[in-house]
Every structure is written in C-alpha cells, then in structure tokens.
Amino acid sequence: MKLNQKFTLVILLLVMAPLFIFSSIIFKNMEDNAVQQLCTDTQGQARDTYNTLQKTVELCNMSTQTFLNDQGLQEFLERLKRGDEISTMEYLEFDRENIAMLERMVNSNPYLYQICVYAYNNDFPEMMPILYHQNRMESLPWAKDYESGSWQFNYPDSVQSNATMNASSHLMSLVSTMRDDSGEEIGVVEVAVAMDEIFPWVFDSDSENWACFVSDNGTVYQVGDGEAQEKWTSMADEILDHAEPENGQSVIHTQIAGENMVLAVQPVKELSGTYIQATSIQGRMDAIWRQENLLSVMLVGIFVLLSLIINALVKALLKKFYETLRVIREVQKGNLNVRVENNGQDEMGELGNQIDKMLDRIQELIRENIDREVLIKNTQVKALQNQINAHFIYNVLESVKMMAEIDEEYEISDAVTALGELLRYSMKWVSGNVLIRQEIEYIKNYIVLMNLRYDFTITLSVKIPEYIYEQEILKMSLQPIVENAIVHGIEEQDEDATIYIKVVEYGEYYDIEITDSGVGMNQVQLDLLYKKLSGEVEVSGGSGNGIGLKNVQDRIHMEFGERYGLHFAAKEGCYTKVSVRLPVTAKSGAKPVEVCEETY
Numbered sequence: 031m032k033l034n035q036k037f038t039l040v041i042l043l044l045v046m047a048p049l050f051i052f053s054s055i056i057f058k059n060m061e062d063n064a065v066q067q068l069c070t071d072t073q074g075q076a077r078d079t080y081n082t083l084q085k086t087v088e089l090c091n092m093s094t095q096t097f098l099n100d101q102g103l104q105e106f107l108e109r110l111k112r113g114d115e116i117s118t119m120e121y122l123e124f125d126r127e128n129i130a131m132l133e134r135m136v137n138s139n140p141y142l143y144q145i146c147v148y149a150y151n152n153d154f155p156e157m158m159p160i161l162y163h164q165n166r167m168e169s170l171p172w173a174k175d176y177e178s179g180s181w182q183f184n185y186p187d188s189v190q191s192n193a194t195m196n197a198s199s200h201l202m203s204l205v206s207t208m209r210d211d212s213g214e215e216i217g218v219v220e221v222a223v224a225m226d227e228i229f230p231w232v233f234d235s236d237s238e239n240w241a242c243f244v245s246d247n248g249t250v251y252q253v254g255d256g257e258a259q260e261k262w263t264s265m266a267d268e269i270l271d272h273a274e275p276e277n278g279q280s281v282i283h284t285q286i287a288g289e290n291m292v293l294a295v296q297p298v299k300e301l302s303g304t305y306i307q308a309t310s311i312q313g314r315m316d317a318i319w320r321q322e323n324l325l326s327v328m329l330v331g332i333f334v335l336l337s338l339i340i341n342a343l344v345k346a347l348l349k350k351f352y353e354t355l356r357v358i359r360e361v362q363k364g365n366l367n368v369r370v371e372n373n374g375q376d377e378m379g380e381l382g383n384q385i386d387k388m389l390d391r392i393q394e395l396i397r398e399n400i401d402r403e404v405l406i407k408n409t410q411v412k413a414l415q416n417q418i419n420a421h422f423i424y425n426v427l428e429s430v431k432m433m434a435e436i437d438e439e440y441e442i443s444d445a446v447t448a449l450g451e452l453l454r455y456s457m458k459w460v461s462g463n464v465l466i467r468q469e470i471e472y473i474k475n476y477i478v479l480m481n482l483r484y485d486f487t488i489t490l491s492v493k494i495p496e497y498i499y500e501q502e503i504l505k506m507s508l509q510p511i512v513e514n515a516i517v518h519g520i521e522e523q524d525e526d527a528t529i530y531i532k533v534v535e536y537g538e539y540y541d542i543e544i545t546d547s548g549v550g551m552n553q554v555q556l557d558l559l560y561k562k563l564s565g566e567v568e569v570s571g572g573s574g575n576g577i578g579l580k581n582v583q584d585r586i587h588m589e590f591g592e593r594y595g596l597h598f599a600a601k602e603g604c605y606t607k608v609s610v611r612l613p614v615t616a617k618s619g620a621k622p623v624e625v626c627e628e629t630y
Contacts, residue, residue: 033351034344041340046333053329057322064314068292069281072309076279076294079229079305086141086228087300090204090221093145096135097219098208102128103147107208107216110151121155129157136160141227143198146189146220147208159190167218178207181301183243184225184251200225200233200253225251231307235262238310244270245303262308269293273306290315350378354385366393427453445482448475463502463589466494466542470531473512477529480516486526488516491629493532498540502615504585510578511544511596511608519548519606538614539594545607551600559598579608586612 097103106124109116136145136159147160148167156162166189167173172182182205187197203222210216226233231241233253240262242252250266252259262269268286273295282293289312296305353370360368366389370382427450434442451471470492477490512529520527530545551559561567563583579596586595590613600606 034341034348037344037348038337038341041344042333042337045336046329049329050326053322053325057318057325060318061315064311064318065283065290065292068309068311068314069283072292072294072307073279073281075231076296076305076307079231079307080279080296080298083228083298083305084300086223087204089139089141090223093135093139093142093221094204094206094219097132097145097147097221098206100128100132103132104208104210104216107147107149108210110149110154111214111216113151116154121157125157129160132160141223143201143222143224144187144190144220145222148218148220150215150217162189167220170220172205176205178205180205183245183249184253187222198224198226202228226253229305235259237261238313239308241305241307242266243298243301243303243305245301269306269308273304273308350376350382354378354382357382357385361389445479448478451475464505465499466501466503467499469503469505469508470494470499472506473509473531476509476512484521486520486524488520489526489528489629491528491530491532493530493628494542495533495535497616498533498535500616501540501612503612504582504589507582507585508542508544508610510582511610514579515544515546515548515606515608519546519550522549534609539611540614541597542610542612543607544610545605547605550602550604550606551598552602556598556600563596582610586610 102124106128132145136142144159146162146167148162148164150164152163152165154163169188171185176182181202183202184200186199187201190197201222202225203220206219206221207215208217208219229241229243231239232243232251235241235252240252242250244250250270252263252266265287269291272282272284272286272291273293279297280295282295284291284293286308289310292309292311294307294309296307298305357368357370369386369389427446431443431446431450434440434446474490477488481488508531515529520529527547529547530543532543532545534541534543558567559579563580583595594611594613597609597611598607599609
C-alpha cells in the first residue's frame with residue numbers, strides 16, 4: 031500500500047472503530063435495559079397478582095369458617111337432613127335472621143362472587159342466594175370427586191346463571207364439608223370467586239402477554255381465543271418446560287420458538303400450584319435491531335465519504351514528504367551536501383529544516399569523531415608503553431623467595447610464596463566461576479599472610495566433603511567473609527582464635543558455614559546487618575559498614591537466584607557464623623562419602 035493509503039486507513043480506523051464499538055455498546059445496553067425493565071414489570075405484575083390472591087384465599091378461608099361455625103345454620107341443616115317437619119314461620123324466621131345476615135356478609139365483600147350452602151335435602155324451599163338443594167351441587171363438575179377443604183378451578187356458574195345476567199363462566203372456589211357435632215356430613219359450603227378477577231392475565235392474553243395457572247397435579251388452566259391464544263397454546267408446553275418453579279418468585283429471560291421471552295414464575299402454595307406469566311419482547315428487540323442496522327448503514331456511508339476526503343488531504347500533505355524522501359535517498363548514497371529546499375512553516379517544513387540541521391550536525395560529528403579516533407590511538411600507544419607485565423612481578427617474587435631460602439629464612443620464603451599465589455589468583459582473569467577448592471586455597475594463603483601481621487595465631491579448620499570441592503562458586507565470595515571475621519571478630523579480642531569452615535548438605539543445595547571464635551554480635555547488630563544486606567539501610571565504602579557482604583549477597587542473587595545467599599547467627603562474646611547457601615552445580619553420579627578435614 032502507498033503511504034497515503036496507509037494514513038487514510040489508519041485515520042479511518044481511529045475514527046470509525048470507536049464509533050462502531052460505541053454504537054454497539056449503546057445498543058447492547060438498550061437491549062439489556064429493555065430486558066431488565068420488562069423483567070421488572072413482569073415480576074411486579076406477578077407479585078401484584080400473588081398479593082391479590084393471598085388476600086382472596088384468606089378471605090375465602092375466613093368466610094368458610096364463618097359459615098361452618100354458624101350454629102343456627104348447622105342446626106337447620108341437621109333438621110333438613112333428618113327430614114324434620116319445618117313450618118312456614120320457621121322458614122321465614124330462619125331466612126330473616128340467619129340467611130339475611132350471611133347474605134349481607136357476602137355482599138359486603140367485593141372479592142366474593144358467591145357463597146352457596148348445599149343441604150342434603152331436595153324437598154325444601156331454597157333460600158337464594160345462600161341455601162340450595164343437594165341436586166344443584168351434583169350438577170357442578172367437581173361434585174363427584176371433591177375433597178373437603180380443596181380448591182376447584184375454572185367452572186361455570188350453573189347455580190345462579192338463570193337468576194343473573196352477569197353470571198361468571200370461570201369460577202374458583204374453596205369447597206368444605208359441613209358436619210354436625212357427631213361428625214356426620216350435613217351439607218357443603220362453596221365459597222366462590224371469579225377467576226378473571228384473581229388471575230386477570232389468564233383471561234386477557236394478547237400477542238405479547240399470556241398467563242396460566244398450573245396445579246401440582248399437572249392441570250393447566252388457560253383461557254382465551256383468537257389468533258393470539260392459538261400462538262400461545264402452541265408454545266405452552268415449551269413455556270412450561272422453561273418455567274421451573276423455585277423457592278419463591280423467579281424471572282427467566284429465554285428464547286421460545288425463536289422469540290425472546292420473559293417468564294415470571296410464582297409458586298402459589300395456598301392453591302397448590304404455580305402461576306406463570308409470559309411476555310414476548312421480540313417486538314421491542316426487533317425495533318432496537320432496526321435502529322442498529324440503520325445506524326450501521328449511516329456509519330458505512332460516513333466511512334466511504336471520509337475515506338475520499340482524507341485520502342485527498344493526505345496526498346496534498348505528502349508532496350513535501352516526497353521531497354524530503356528524495357534528499358534522504360541522496361544522503362544514503364553518500365552525498366551529505368544535499369539539502370531540503372522550499373521548506374514551509376508546517377510540520378513537514380519543520381521536518382525538512384530539522385533534516386538540514388541534522389546533516390550539518392552529522393558533518394560536524396564526523397570531523398569530531400576523526401579527531402577523537404586520532405586522540406584514542408595516541409593514548410593507546412602511550413598505555414602500551416607504560417604497561418607493566420604481570421609476569422615481571424611473579425619473577426621478582428620468585429627471586430625474593432630463592433634469596434630467602436638461600437639464607438634459610440623459610441618463614442619469609444613461605445610468606446612470599448603465599449603472597450605470590452594470592453596475587454596470581456587475584457590478577458588472573460576468569461570469565462566464569464571458580465571451584466570451591468580454588469577459593470579455599472586462596473583463603474589459606476590469606477590466613478598465612480594475616481598470621482604474619484598479628485602477635486596472636488589464627489587457625490583455619492576446614493571440613494568439607496571431597497565432591498563439594500568441585501562445585502562452582504563466585505570468585506572472591508568467601509574471602510570477604512573471612513576478612514570480616516578477622517577484622518571485626520578476632521582482631522578486637524587480640525588472642526589466639528580459630529576460623530571454622532564446614533559444609534552442611536541439604537540435597538539440591540548446601541551451606542558453607544564460616545564460624546569465628548571472636549567477639550560475636552548482639553541482636554541489634556544482627557538486625558542492622560540484615561537491613562544493610564536487604565537495602566533498607568544504605569551502605570557506602572569504608573571499613574565495617576557491610577558493603578563487602580552486600581556485594582557478595584548481590585552477586586549470589588544475580589548468579590543463582592533469590593533463594594540463595596547469606597544467613598547469620600551470633601552470640602555476643604562467643605562466636606559469629608555466616609552461612610553461604612549455594613546450589614549443587616556439579617552432577618557427577620554418586621557422591622563420595624569421605625569428608626576432608628584439615629587444620630592450618
């Protein structure tokens with residue numbers, strides 16, 4: 031792609047990509063909000079239905095108990111069942127005092143549709159709308175297999191249908207058997223309410239809303255007709271599969287027959303069933319998707335228009351760029367005298383000016399670099415002339431040693447030998463690590479020279495397994511510890527002392543323990559030393575400040591990892607022990623069991 035095309039594409043991506051992402055997020059939030067709002071509304075409707083239902087159930091229970099506990103009604107039903115002769119005056123008095131009171135109670139509550147009492151007698155004058163013959167109950171659909179205290183659902187009013195124009199076709203009732211004091215049945219009390227008032231959504235379904243009541247025995251009560259009802263009837267089984275009742279009310283967002291649905295599930299323990307309300311949100315989702323598609327088309331149009339405009343602008347801006355590119359190509363060929371012409375005041379003009387300045391600076395740096403190279407060559411020649419050959423030092427020490435042996439000054443000869451070995455080890459360049467054997471030899475020579483310095487004697491005791499001698503260690507990592515032991519532990523007490531070096535093995539790693547019989551340290555000094563090694567307390571050059579130990583610690587961490595390094599133990603006036611934890615680096619089959627123990 032050409033540069034102007036790349037610029038155009040990048041600019042469009044930077045502008046349009048956030049727009050597409052932002053619009054997608056907005057519409058996703060709109061969908062989520064629509065679903066959430068509908069879930070809230072459906073849940074609220076189901077809750078309102080359930081609250082109304084609870085009040086109705088409580089009212090029916092109270093009304094039933096009122097009728098069952100009415101002593102006058104109980105005695106009258108007993109007389110009717112026995113077939114006692116009842117005079118007209120008794121009928122009139124019972125109707126005026128008992129039936130009228132019960133009728134007022136029914137009429138005073140708008141939730142009650144009717145309360146019917148069916149006597150076990152068909153030969154007495156009925157007292158509407160309360161007391162009826164037994165054969166009227168037998169015409170009801172629940173009469174054959176009802177249980178006392180059970181609820182009956184969705185049956186028409188066949189008792190008062192001829193007496194009223196507004197007879198309900200969908201009743202639900204609490205049916206209870208009325209008994210005398212001996213427990214014999216004397217009648218049946220039916221407390222009925224209109225289902226379309228208790229379950230309004232069951233009887234008022236449309237293309238978007240539908241509801242049903244499912245009893246625990248699996249019977250589904252749904253009412254409606256027309257195309258909307260046919261649609262919901264075809265989906266009823268799938269809705270019931272999704273609407274599993276839980277503990278308490280639940281709201282479910284799902285897809286049924288390709289439609290987005292919200293289901294509100296409300297267990298109704300009082301009626302031994304479950305109320306289910308379904309609402310389709312497919313229409314709302316389709317409207318949101320149409321808006322999203324329309325916006326996408328608009329964004330694509332804007333994308334095409336912007337691409338044409340941006341491409342034209344980028345081409346105009348890149349004219350100066352190509353002039354600058356021509357100069358750079360000339361410089362690549364080695365021509366540093368070329369310059370960018372016709373620089374303007376915009377960014378591309380500033381780029382040309384800076385390239386010109388850069389070329390001027392390059393020519394100046396080239397001249398300075400040539401002068402510097404000449405100076406460096408001269409310096410190197412002088413350094414070579416002043417360099418002292420290290421072999422000269424070793425030869426001189428060897429001559430001194432021979433002179434001491436000739437004069438039988440063997441102590442001086444041993445000291446010169448130790449010094450020579452020490453210098454050879456210190457000055458020898460080693461790119462990697464050294465063996466522990468080499469580091470211990472260096473410490474031995476160091477102890478020999480230290481014993482020349484003091485009036486007291488320092489004894490070195492080494493107890494190391496033979497195979498540990500072949501393990502790798504950082505060069506000059508044990509010597510600073512031995513030096514600290516002499517300077518800060520042994521020198522202060524000014525008497526004979528011993529430095530013990532031994533190895534404790536732990537499988538994949540081992541500890542080199544360096545212990546001196548010096549003045550030791552207290553807990554405060556130990557804490558300070560740990561802080562210096564961890565960097566909490568800053569250390570600087572000088573004796574006694576722990577910089578040598580910190581350098582050893584840092585080098586071990588860099589070489590082997592943070593789990594390895596230095597650890598300390600001490601007792602004031604007794605000893606100081608430094609443990610150097612290191613990994614086993616040399617794998618050489620079975621480890622020899624012998625331990626090499628030496629004293630110097």
